[in-house]
Amino acid sequence: MDLELGQPPAPERPGRHRRIAEILVNRISETYRYDTRIWRCGIAGPWLISFAACSALMLGIPTGLGRPADLMLAAGFGTAMLAAAGHLAAVLLALTSLRLPRLFTGCLLGSAGIVMAILSSADLTADASAAVAAAAAALGGLAGIAIGLLRIGKILPGLLLMAALLSLPLFLAGGLQLEYGAARDRTADSGPVSGTAASGSLDAANPGTPGGYAYRSFTYGSGSDRHRAEYGSGAAVRSSSVNASSYMKKWSALRTLFWGFDPESLPLNGRVWMPEGDGPFPLVLIVHGNHMMEDFSDKGYAYLGELLASRGFITISLDENFLNYSAWSGIPDDDYKLRAWIILRHLEQLASFSDAPDNPFYGKIDFAKTALVGHSRGGQAVAMAADAQRWFKDDPVLKPAGRFHISAVAAMAPTDQTVDGRLAQLHDVSYIALQGARDGDVHDFYGDRQYIRSFYSAYTDAFKTSLYIGDANHSQFNSDWGLLDLAPPAGLFLSRSGIMKDKEQRQIAKVYISAFLEQALHGSREYTGLFRDYRSGLQWLPASTAYFNRYQDGGFRIIAGYDEDRNRATSAPGGVITASGLSWTEEMAKDREGGSKGTYGALLERRADEAGEAFYRIALGAGPAADATLYGADGLSFSMANLGAGSVSVPPPQIEVELADLLGVKARLPLSAVMTPLPLPQTRFARTPWLEKRISGGKYGDLTEAVFQTYELSFDLFHKQNPSFDPAHVTQITFYLLGDGDAVMLDDIGFYSGGTHPSPIQTALIRMGRIKAVFASSGYSAAAALTVSQAPSSPALPTRFLSSNAASSALRSTSLIPANSYWPFFKRWAAAGSFIKL
Numbered sequence: 001m002d003l004e005l006g007q008p009p010a011p012e013r014p015g016r017h018r019r020i021a022e023i024l025v026n027r028i029s030e031t032y033r034y035d036t037r038i039w040r041c042g043i044a045g046p047w048l049i050s051f052a053a054c055s056a057l058m059l060g061i062p063t064g065l066g067r068p069a070d071l072m073l074a075a076g077f078g079t080a081m082l083a084a085a086g087h088l089a090a091v092l093l094a095l096t097s098l099r100l101p102r103l104f105t106g107c108l109l110g111s112a113g114i115v116m117a118i119l120s121s122a123d124l125t126a127d128a129s130a131a132v133a134a135a136a137a138a139l140g141g142l143a144g145i146a147i148g149l150l151r152i153g154k155i156l157p158g159l160l161l162m163a164a165l166l167s168l169p170l171f172l173a174g175g176l177q178l179e180y181g182a183a184r185d186r187t188a189d190s191g192p193v194s195g196t197a198a199s200g201s202l203d204a205a206n207p208g209t210p211g212g213y214a215y216r217s218f219t220y221g222s223g224s225d226r227h228r229a230e231y232g233s234g235a236a237v238r239s240s241s242v243n244a245s246s247y248m249k250k251w252s253a254l255r256t257l258f259w260g261f262d263p264e265s266l267p268l269n270g271r272v273w274m275p276e277g278d279g280p281f282p283l284v285l286i287v288h289g290n291h292m293m294e295d296f297s298d299k300g301y302a303y304l305g306e307l308l309a310s311r312g313f314i315t316i317s318l319d320e321n322f323l324n325y326s327a328w329s330g331i332p333d334d335d336y337k338l339r340a341w342i343i344l345r346h347l348e349q350l351a352s353f354s355d356a357p358d359n360p361f362y363g364k365i366d367f368a369k370t371a372l373v374g375h376s377r378g379g380q381a382v383a384m385a386a387d388a389q390r391w392f393k394d395d396p397v398l399k400p401a402g403r404f405h406i407s408a409v410a411a412m413a414p415t416d417q418t419v420d421g422r423l424a425q426l427h428d429v430s431y432i433a434l435q436g437a438r439d440g441d442v443h444d445f446y447g448d449r450q451y452i453r454s455f456y457s458a459y460t461d462a463f464k465t466s467l468y469i470g471d472a473n474h475s476q477f478n479s480d481w482g483l484l485d486l487a488p489p490a491g492l493f494l495s496r497s498g499i500m501k502d503k504e505q506r507q508i509a510k511v512y513i514s515a516f517l518e519q520a521l522h523g524s525r526e527y528t529g530l531f532r533d534y535r536s537g538l539q540w541l542p543a544s545t546a547y548f549n550r551y552q553d554g555g556f557r558i559i560a561g562y563d564e565d566r567n568r569a570t571s572a573p574g575g576v577i578t579a580s581g582l583s584w585t586e587e588m589a590k591d592r593e594g595g596s597k598g599t600y601g602a603l604l605e606r607r608a609d610e611a612g613e614a615f616y617r618i619a620l621g622a623g624p625a626a627d628a629t630l631y632g633a634d635g636l637s638f639s640m641a642n643l644g645a646g647s648v649s650v651p652p653p654q655i656e657v658e659l660a661d662l663l664g665v666k667a668r669l670p671l672s673a674v675m676t677p678l679p680l681p682q683t684r685f686a687r688t689p690w691l692e693k694r695i696s697g698g699k700y701g702d703l704t705e706a707v708f709q710t711y712e713l714s715f716d717l718f719h720k721q722n723p724s725f726d727p728a729h730v731t732q733i734t735f736y737l738l739g740d741g742d743a744v745m746l747d748d749i750g751f752y753s754g755g756t757h758p759s760p761i762q763t764a765l766i767r768m769g770r771i772k773a774v775f776a777s778s779g780y781s782a783a784a785a786l787t788v789s790q791a792p793s794s795p796a797l798p799t800r801f802l803s804s805n806a807a808s809s810a811l812r813s814t815s816l817i818p819a820n821s822y823w824p825f826f827k828r829w830a831a832a833g834s835f836i837k838l
Helices: 016-029 037-042 044-060 067-095 102-120 126-151 155-179 181-185 253-259 298-310 335-354 377-386 447-452 502-520 528-532 534-540 624-630 715-721 760-777 782-790 796-802 805-814 822-832
Strands: 215-221 270-275 281-287 314-318 365-375 406-412 430-436 463-469 547-553 557-560 575-580 582-590 596-606 615-619 635-642 655-661 666-670 709-714 730-737 743-752
Touching: 016 067, 037 044, 037 102, 037 126, 044 067, 044 102, 044 126, 067 102, 102 126, 126 155, 215 298, 270 298, 281 298, 281 335, 281 377, 298 314, 298 365, 298 502, 314 335, 335 365, 335 377, 365 377, 365 502, 377 406, 377 447, 406 502, 430 447, 430 502, 447 463, 447 596, 463 502, 463 528, 502 528, 502 534, 528 534, 528 547, 534 547, 557 575, 557 624, 575 582, 582 615, 582 743, 596 730, 624 743, 635 655, 635 715, 666 715, 709 715, 730 743
Parallel strands: 281 314, 281 365, 365 406, 406 430, 430 463, 547 709
Antiparallel strands: 215 270, 270 314, 463 547, 557 743, 575 615, 582 596, 596 743, 615 730, 635 709, 635 743, 655 666, 655 730
16 A cells, blocks of 8 residues: 655744734733832832922812812822823833833833923923923932932932932022023112112101001901801801802803802902091902912902001902912903902992991991002902993992092002903092012013003092012012912922012002002102102112102193104194104003003114214193193103113113203203113013023013103202203203113103192183283283283383383292393293283
8 A cells, every 4th residue: 555655744833913912921021120129119209200290280270178188189199190101101111122120211201291291281382391301300210219229228329319419409599590690680789779869768657567546357258158267157247149140151160169159149258457446437448369269369468458457447358269260160251350340349238338337337438538459460450440430331330339439549460451342541540550570470560551541630639650669579469379470380480589578579568558548548648759759768668679660640741742643753732852863763662572551652762873962852832731731830750761771780871851941041950860760670580591481482571671760850950050041931851862872762751740730721811810910010901911912023012011120020020031031031922922822
């Protein structure tokens, strides 16, 4: 039988996919092969980085359960995220067969990812987030190695590495200080006065110290507050709730869960500081701004409430925390309008309290004297409430709130956003704005815009003023907001270098707001000098920072405001502008981001190659309107922003001011005889210049903005410089720029007066009456005065008239015509039309 022989069958080989799967399983099974004891202990380093990042996140988005609970959540969340990310990364590293401690490396990568995700959500750009995350991971890795070395008994290397890590912040801080040295020099190190001749200290008591009234404090509230007993069971007075549903559409269920109410039942809560005594007392309401909803803000103004109550003001800090931002529930829409509306509802409630005999407010409120004080968004809300007709003209709340005459508004670092296409305007309401140059939140001087939109009649006692503070920030006006102007974690990258101490900043607020209310509500005039020139109150203020102040009242008579038209060659009323040796334009004053400040100014820049004099000259117009601007004036006033280099090593602009009278007699003064212009603060907000443009979309813009200082030059100074100069008949104002590269912006040029500002008709009647009286006293009729004015080319009558001693003496007493210059003056005056058109 034939047998067929062959090869035995080959064993079946595993498929490709199976082989790959076996390789992957083998590699994964060895994921933790290289994570020896030192590396396993070293995972504590990345964990610390993750915990720190999550803690910073929770500080910026508090739950309202309290700081310990938030930190426990941060620890749990950080641990869970790191464990998931670390093990996943370790498995992926194992698949590469790289011989390294994979779990430790995976935790490093996981911690970097956690940091980057948190920073990216906190308005840092992707490259900045990645750079910080990489640095944090490296720091965590080194800290982990140090912990691992200590754990395996290598004490000395571990301690040395730990010491190096602990000293790293000091080293970096020193480097940053050197890097920012020049920028710091460009702020206020020259001192607030810079060797100028101050106008003298005020002879008045420090308005920032307590007054003579004892006071008591209590709260009124809904009685059912979930989080604060003082507005719940501890409220001394029960208030009503208000229905805001017609103004509010966005209110989340989480917000209702936290507060226990919805827009139909918002509470009216307030902290009260009330002077002891019969009263009635002026009323002051303080309104906080937008902060984390869960971190309550209304208690942070107790320093103002206690001070003002001791000085005879009923002061109330309003609770509007339920309108603030929450990371969990957002912010209600139209919150600016809501903040102003809640103020009006508080006034309505207080009016009701004052009518109840068993209420602490009964008979205590002086309805004719009310002031509103606000911070941040609250600073805008108080201006809106004072101009309530613009937004709430059809709201019934205006009638009861209208019992209160709001005569003063104070704003600390206010916002100024358009609401329903409108912005607040204040008429005959006193206004003050305080702003810090190192404000990392409201980093533009928005209070300057509301200052510009405040207007005054000639007969009012109201006034407006502002103070720009070189080293103040945003949060320190509230004692509970901490030191950071942005919520963590982004706020951790803001520089604290150069920011004044919190108590010093609040001292400035106490001095200025107290003095402001003393004048606006109590009618005291002893602090007027503080607002006209900050140097008169330096004995009450921190001396290590720079100040810039503006001031204007009903006694100011405008010559050049630059907002009436775009013709740079004209001024009001009827003036003509010329210039030589410099470039000059009318431009919009701009903030740090290049946005409008709401006013135009004259930008003057001296050309370095100009050989002759560089000047900017305003020839005043003729006629009753021009006469009215000068009648009764005490001196020249103007606002000026120093736009030159910001370093104190660069000399200040060399400005001289010259006045000329109707006969051409001139008097000229250096501006430094009154006040030397300070360099504007140059502020970097971030810890490094590289980060400056990578926080919040690079919102900080330029290092500075156009900040004006008001200069008042008394006519007495000009008269002393040239006794022949007649201040009563100024016809020309000239600004000389003497230094190469001088660059300034002028605004609000005019005459100031401590009294009232007469209308043009009044001025005409006053001057006509004086001339008639002079003629009558010398035996001439009133018609003779008109004859002279209408026929100035015929000198017979005035020559015969002016030759009499009686007429000469009488005219001299009117101060209308300079001695020994009667007829030339009379002819020029008549020819100019100032007398003919009466």
